[in-house]
Amino acid sequence: xxxxxxxxxxxxxxxxxxxxxxxxxxxxxxxxxxxxxxxxxxxxxxxxxxxxxxxxxxxxxxxxxxxxxxxxxxxxxxxxxxxxxxxxxxxxxxxxxxxxxxxxxxxxxxxxxxxxxxxxxxxxxxxxxxxxxxxxxxxxxxxxxxxxxxxxxxxxxx
Numbered sequence: 001x002x003x004x005x006x007x008x009x010x011x012x013x014x015x016x017x018x019x020x021x022x023x024x025x026x027x028x029x030x031x032x033x034x035x036x037x038x039x040x041x042x043x044x045x046x047x048x049x050x051x052x053x054x055x056x057x058x059x060x061x062x063x064x065x066x067x068x069x070x071x072x073x074x075x076x077x078x079x080x081x082x083x084x085x086x087x088x089x090x091x092x093x094x095x096x097x098x099x100x101x102x103x104x105x106x107x108x109x110x111x112x113x114x115x116x117x118x119x120x121x122x123x124x125x126x127x128x129x130x131x132x133x134x135x136x137x138x139x140x141x142x143x144x145x146x147x148x149x150x151x152x153x154x155x156x157x158x
Contacts, residue, residue, distance in 0.1 A: 027101045031135060034142040035099075035109060039092040046126075051077065055136055055143035063148035064107040065129060089118040092127065105137040112152070128152040 133147020
């Protein structure tokens, strides 16, 4: 009986010493905030701002609109760098956004991104994208790890 009592007290002590992991609600809010900050950063600084939100690991992949296979981080980076100079303004926002916390370090999301992109000649184009992906929490915050984007029919920009 003493061994059972000791084992039970040891178990309780270990549980009490285990650091609390953040609640799903807190993690959900962190991810939602990050995804909104992602668009705000692009609006402020252009396509180069995306690099702060992409996970540069070898696990990263993305299927951009119009592509039929996944691209590596280096390929996505090259495309963004090649196109960044073409736009003077980009304004994206989440029309819909659904986030699922799978663990304290992994989340998935899906939603519709709408907005506009204005090129250097002042021509604006409406954008509507169906996007889904996986995020991973790194030491410096949540990062886009993988996903895909599909262009939808968009409305003209006034």
